[in-house]
Amino acid sequence: MPPRVGTGSGRPGTGPGAPADDRGTPAPPSPPPLRPDAPPTAAADKPVPAPGQSRADAAPAPGPSRPEPPSISRPAPPDALSAAPVEQAPPADFAIPVDYVGTRPPTYDAEPTALPLAEPDALGDLVPDTVLDGARYGACTVRAVSLRGDSARYRGEPRRDALLTARFGAGEQALVLVAMATGARATPGAHRAASEVCQWIAQAVGRSHGRLAEDIRAARRGDLKSGLHRLTDRSLGRLRAGAVEQGIDPEGYTATLRCLLLPADPRCRTRVFFGVGAGGLFRLRDGEWQDIEPRVSETAGDAVAGFGARPGETQDGDRLTMDFGIGTPPSPYEPDPQPPREPFRFRASVARPGDTFLMCTGGLAEPLRGETELCAYLKRRWSGPHPPGLASFLADTQVRVKGYADDRTAAAVWEA
Template sequence: MPAYVGFRPPTYEADPTALPPADPEDLGGLVPDTVLDGARYGTCTLRAVSVRGDSARYRGDPRRDALLTARFGTGDDALLLVAMATGARAAAGAHRAAAEACLLIAEAVGRSHPRLSADLRAGHRGDLRAGLHRLTDRGLGRLRARAVEQGLAPEEYTAGLRCLLLPADPGCRTRVFFGVGPGGLLRLRDGVWHDLEPRPGGSGGAPGPVSPGRGRRDRPTGEPGVPAPPAPDGPAPAGPPRAPFRFRDCLGRPGDVLLLCTKGLAEPLLGEPELGALLARRWSAPGPPGLPGFLADTGVRVKGHADDRTAAALWEA
């Protein structure tokens, strides 16, 4: 596995240099450099990772990305959630906001999981989209309220949030993405990457292949026709315009690899031909990599891309 791809080595060292500062009164707020997780349910195998970026490792800043994986329920009725969030750049509490965003959406999905699981297995796309939009809006509304409680502007305590919702039922191959904020949603099929990120207009047309190195830069996307639900506890604190809600459902086919990631991996993957080709070769092999292999794959560095990387990949059997 190469340490980097591209025309020259990245500026920063590959390994962590400095630890983030610690507060003896709040040691529970420390964020580890790397989080790695995985599972196998039904016809799919999950790999998930969140890694501090090269620049944060060098400066001793905490990882602004957060990752949460959870299972709600048991047996075929169980529902799997992968939530990842990125805190605002240069905000002192960015890592806290990202972690809280993941916890808030997990709490909401956990409380609603019987209904969500039933809608997912029955193919009720409209109900799923509306319900997940409402849960996401409420969670981010609570995050804005927390900013006010701390005397912060809403943009100082906020996070982009991207989630995957997966059924444990092997008879249901529907995979649902939802959230707000930039990042990537791609599918590897027959050795070719396809960009599944929701488009403006929500047409839901068939995705075309993307050529790494000539892929998209992030575009604002949303779900027209799905009005934003009201804030749960009255008007939300004033702040910048809200990012549009994003939703996409797709069917997993044997051999597919579905990848959800934050902007820190999406940009080099879509912008550097060698990285996209390398991961396509690695992940087209029979069976998913183990956890150490997945960490190594997603950690291949590209000069000019030193942000945190968080990714969840789903291998379909």
Template sequence: MSQQGASPARQGDDWWGELYDGTTPDTGPARTPDSLDDRFASARNAVTERPRPPDHPADPAVSPDHVGSGPPTYDPEPTALPPADPDAPDGLVPDTVLDGARYGPCTLRAVSQRGDSARYRGEPRRDALLTARFGTGERALVLVAMATGARAVPGAHLAAAEACRGIARAVGRSHRRLAEDIRAARRGDLKSGLHRLADRALGGLRASAGTEAPVAGLRCLLLPADPDCRVRVFFGVGDGGLFRLRDGTWQDIEPRLTADDTAPGAPPGDDRTASRAGAPRPGPPDPRPPREPFRFRASVARPGDVLVLCTAGLADPLRDTEALRARLARRWSGGSPPGLAAFLADARVRVKGYADDRTAAAVWEA
């Protein structure tokens, strides 16, 4: 039978064979090696030999995960899981939580992650993070709350989580008044009102624990959704940091404590406050320990600012380590806010000697 009468299948087989036949002049022996090893070598060379523009910031996926003279003692990734109680699965907390949002001119990124030491020992993350929006539209109010459970308190991670939930309940019920006070810049009303809310939230925790000693530290940000309002409000108690990155330079704007902030007694607005304003009232000394110092700051943001609130796990190395400040300044200045994954990579850059939990919230101003 002639070639013309060959079946279509046979024609296809012949075409396929001729195409990959090494004797066909059009193909012949391969001009370049094509084994798996050759392909890997080609890809490796393409990556390593490509020049990087001198002003291009380092990609966190190829740059080291630490700064300083050497790597930290512990592994950078989680190892042991915390012990689990089969009758209390609600007490389990994940190694890392990540969140973000954008309202008006500000973009929020927030993360809480277990420290290297807790990961190695199989201990739960004592830091807690909560982000919430109350209200709708331009009258909405965004709350970022972070807490650290005291080391000596059993179930410290549960106390931290409850501190965040407690302040969220209090702020949520008062969010309309708080949003109005922020827009009207009523600093005095805000400070006294938020002081009472924080005292109630933490006081309930102390009562549950049966102690007057601090159970958890609590640090919060209030961000109005109104695009015309640039006021950002910080309040809370306990260790940590409040920083502002402006024009590529870090500013430590943690509020300084006054005598009233550290005085013993009950929250503002009780008889003790009234007695300080008028004639002193004689009476027995207060048996209660000094109340936890309350910190408050209301600041006006500028376009290009980055406001960073964090627990001590990040605040301490950020204050002490120039290399960390410089790296985060390069990453977070003069551009668009990072995505969630990039923010996580930035926030977890480690420093030898600092192995506590890290919780941070950063707000980029457009």
């Protein structure tokens, strides 16, 4: 038996009582209204058998039956991101979003339960449950979302993930930045740390956006790698310095950081990813998910690009540059000369028409890597000819999986 796909927990409604006719006799209930595309109901189709005639004899000739709702089967390969061959276009009914995938529903409620505790003198510190944004520049369409996890919603904790989207410059010289961060677990003020590091990296990128956009268009990967590494170190250094000033342990007041740079020039197809810490970077190409997250466990010369290809061996000019823990001079913002606690990650990838890039925090990366059905579902939802709207993107990214209840922040880019 294939695993059941959840479609939400709708409550069956109760219809009104049957009205009485002019003689006081209850009238038979009227049939439910039909959708324009629905076949006739059984009550309207099936004749009443005459005395001595069986119901089977009175039944009309079989006609077209109503199609069963589709379900997502679990592919055989264990690796969720390398599963199965290319699938055919999904049926129209598959456009209906689902609430969860898997054999059992998640433990927590699907909707927010408790609000985080508020302080009257610190209302600016409140974090909304969900943030949603989007844009279209050059050859790409961007969708971005950050939403509180099921566990935090139930416990009334603030969202530890932060999301920032910004455009620097105008016209074809513009540069779009998507930054996301996750504060340390079980740390007071973790949501503030995530928000601050997003703001500081955005300030640094904004001040240098002209040079960065020029380097991206000219494919100066070495300059990009070293420059973005320096900006990232300074932003994280400011976070540590701020913790020391507030009397907070700098080891706890920290955050992961993941960024995506998109030039507005439609002739430039280079997409630049950089950051520090866990999360995910995926690409949907030719109907298959590819995990293109730079591997920390590999050296720069042996780093894996996609599924085993080295940076110089990727196809179609998709040459990748990576940097793992390469030292840089101490930043003036650093309170001490300690080495980085997390390696710097960098990748510059040339997009092709039809590609979809997905950058996300660990709250979505982990179920994508661990749950085959979620990969199959998003692949079908996002393989259409047009990018989803904001509401559809939100519905897709909040499809739940039992056992994964962290905050989810994601940015997807559809290439025209």
